[in-house]
Each structure stands twice: as structure tokens, then as C-alpha cells.
Amino acid sequence: MIILGIDTAIRKTGYGVIRMDTPGKMEILDCGVIQNKASLPHSECLRRLSGGIRQLLDGFHPEAASIESAFVSKNIKTAMILSLARGAVIAALAENHVPVYEYSPKSAKRAATGNGEASKEQVASIIASICSLDVSAIPNDSTDALALAVCHGSLALRPGCAGMLPNPV
Amino acid sequence: MIILGIDTAIRKTGYGVIRMDTPGKMEILDCGVIQNKASLPHSECLRRLSGGIRQLLDGFHPEAASIESAFVSKNIKTAMILSLARGAVIAALAENHVPVYEYSPKSAKRAATGNGEASKEQVASIIASICSLDVSAIPNDSTDALALAVCHGSLALRPGCAGMLPNPV
Numbered sequence: 001m002i003i004l005g006i007d008t009a010i011r012k013t014g015y016g017v018i019r020m021d022t023p024g025k026m027e028i029l030d031c032g033v034i035q036n037k038a039s040l041p042h043s044e045c046l047r048r049l050s051g052g053i054r055q056l057l058d059g060f061h062p063e064a065a066s067i068e069s070a071f072v073s074k075n076i077k078t079a080m081i082l083s084l085a086r087g088a089v090i091a092a093l094a095e096n097h098v099p100v101y102e103y104s105p106k107s108a109k110r111a112a113t114g115n116g117e118a119s120k121e122q123v124a125s126i127i128a129s130i131c132s133l134d135v136s137a138i139p140n141d142s143t144d145a146l147a148l149a150v151c152h153g154s155l156a157l158r159p160g161c162a163g164m165l166p167n168p169v
Numbered sequence: 170m171i172i173l174g175i176d177t178a179i180r181k182t183g184y185g186v187i188r189m190d191t192p193g194k195m196e197i198l199d200c201g202v203i204q205n206k207a208s209l210p211h212s213e214c215l216r217r218l219s220g221g222i223r224q225l226l227d228g229f230h231p232e233a234a235s236i237e238s239a240f241v242s243k244n245i246k247t248a249m250i251l252s253l254a255r256g257a258v259i260a261a262l263a264e265n266h267v268p269v270y271e272y273s274p275k276s277a278k279r280a281a282t283g284n285g286e287a288s289k290e291q292v293a294s295i296i297a298s299i300c301s302l303d304v305s306a307i308p309n310d311s312t313d314a315l316a317l318a319v320c321h322g323s324l325a326l327r328p329g330c331a332g333m334l335p336n337p338v
Contacts, residue, residue: 043338049260070249084252088259090215091261
């Protein structure tokens with residue numbers, strides 16, 4: 001099962017593509033960041049975001065995507081800009097018929113490390129060790145995205161857990 | 170000059186495509202609504218929205234799009250869902266290199282009718298009369314979108330006003 005995890009933001013969207021056929025065993029096919037300079041207008045950021053997602057879909061044909069659930073920020077402007085980015089990303093996934101699942105950052109970290117409060121560094125080092133990789137191979141900004149992918153994979157593949165999958169977005 | 174006005178919402182997005190070569194003279198090329206049933210998940214609404222926008226771009230090749238500026242709703246959840254829809258729409262426009270301009274509903278109504286407080290019915294009847302149409306030819310939910318298109322066209326075409334155009338989104 002190939003899963004695309006996406007940690008969406010207008011300026012810095014982390015992504016991680018994993019292959020997981022048994023829970024606890026996985027391979028990282030790709031991970032990185034779609035970066036948008038602070039000087040770019042929103043429309044250009046959204047164009048680069050949906051184009052980047054489309055490239056990942058063409059390259060890896062994931063069966064599912066896993067994104068962070070919308071958190072309600074205290075700052076409404078920040079929340080609205082994040083939602084713009086989420087809208088572009090979800091539309092690109094839906095156009096390609098990839099079902100999108102949402103998980104809280106805590107669930108994602110718990111699935112990846114056993115601890116919902118784990119730091120980015122802890123998440124990265126545990127994922128690197130499962131994949132027999134040097135931790136330096138995992139860009140810091142793609143850690144949350146990888147944890148999101150692991151979270152969906154673990155739930156979808158663990159026997160008896162399929163009924164606990166959330167509804168797609 | 171062909172302009173696409175879009176009144177974005179997750180469930181009911183009004184659109185209006187106009188041709189305006191002189192301010193005050195215009196032709197409606199198309200207007201209508203992209204409707205999403207309340208039962209559809211957000212991903213499907215966004216897919217239908219960006220697909221619908223893409224169809225309009227393929228059909229009419231507008232030079233610019235005009236959308237409602239993001240208003241900060243008291244209800245943060247509503248604002249975030251609206252922003253999802255805006256993200257999908259702006260991404261589809263940006264992918265097709267159509268510059269997107271934002272105007273407040275008040276500016277749009279003022280440009281279309283001379284009165285920023287005009288009702289939907291007044292806007293529809295004035296636009297219908299300019300276009301020598303029966304007002305019944307204008308669906309109620311596309312009125313705001315048409316006013317947005319008129320607003321951008323009037324500003325872009327009026328001599329001496331080009332410098333007053335807002336920056337694209």
C-alpha cells in the first residue's frame with residue numbers, strides 16, 4: 001500500500017510517500033518539502049502546491065493521502081490562509097481520485113512512535129530506524145508528513161482496524 | 170475583454186462570464202451556479218468546483234477573474250470552509266495563468282449599480298437592462314458573480330483607472 005502524507009502550509013508543505021505492506025514495516029519512497037518564498041502571491045503558492053501534489057501522484061500513484069486535520073487556530077487569518085492551501089491540495093487529490101484521510105498531529109505521532117507528544121526529532125529518528133536509513137535522509141519539514149502517512153497505513157493495515165478508519169474528507 | 174466573476178462557496182458557487190470592451194457596455198457570455206449537494210464530502214465539492222472553473226476557462230478564455238475578497242466571518246469554521254473552496258478555485262485559475270482580482274461585495278455592487286447597498290434583485294435588473302436581457306435570464310445565485318466581473322471590467326477599462334487596479338491575489 002502506497003500512502004502520501006502531506007503536512008500542508010502555504011509557504012512550506014512537507015510530504016512523505018511511503019510503501020507499507022505490513023504495519024511496522026515500511027519503506028520511504030520519497031520525502032521533501034514544497035517551498036514557496038514569502039514574496040510569492042497566494043495564487044502562485046497554490047499553483048505550485050497543486051502542481052507539486054500532482055507530480056507526486058503521477059510519480060507514485062498512492063492509494064490514499066493522509067493530511068493533518070484542520071485545527072482551529074486562535075488567529076482566524078492564519079486559519080483562513082492554511083485553509084486556502086488545504087483547498088488546493090484536497091482538490092488536486094480529489095481530481096485524481098485519491099481518497100483523503102485526516103488525522104490529528106497527536107494521532108500521527110502516536111502511530112509513528114507510540115508517543116503522541118514526541119518531538120519532530122524523535123519521530124524522524126524512529127522512522128529512520130524502521131527504514132534502516134540515516135536520520136539525515138529525512139528533511140526536518142517532512143517528518144510530520146511521514147508520521148501522517150504511517151498513521152493511515154497502520155490503521156488501514158492492522159487486522160481488525162479497518163472499521164476504525166475515519167471517513168475520507 | 171472577457172472577465173470571469175466568481176462568487177465562491179463550498180455548496181453554491183455563482184459564476185458570470187462577461188465581455189466588456191467599453192465601461193458601461195457589456196454582454197453576458199454565460200452565467201450560472203456550480204451546485205454541490207449537502208450530502209457530498211468536501212473533497213468531492215472541491216473536485217467539482219475546480220473542474221467547473223476549468224470548463225469555464227476552456228470555454229471562454231477569460232483574461233482575468235474577479236472574486237469576492239475574503240471576509241473574516243465571526244464563525245471561524247464557516248470561514249475555514251469558505252477558504253477551502255477559495256483555495257481550489259484560485260489554484261485552478263492560477264494553473265491556467267488567469268490573474269485573480271479581489272473586490273469587496275460593496276465595491277462590486279457599487280460598480281454594477283452605483284449603489285454599494287443594492288439588493289441582489291436591483292443588481293440583476295440593472296445588469297439585465299444594460300445587456301438588453303430579460304431579468305429572468307440571470308439566475309439569482311449568479312448575480313453577485315456578475316457584479317464582481319463588472320467591477321473588475323469597469324476599473325480595468327475606464328481611462329485613467331488602470332493604476333487603481335488592486336494587486337492580483
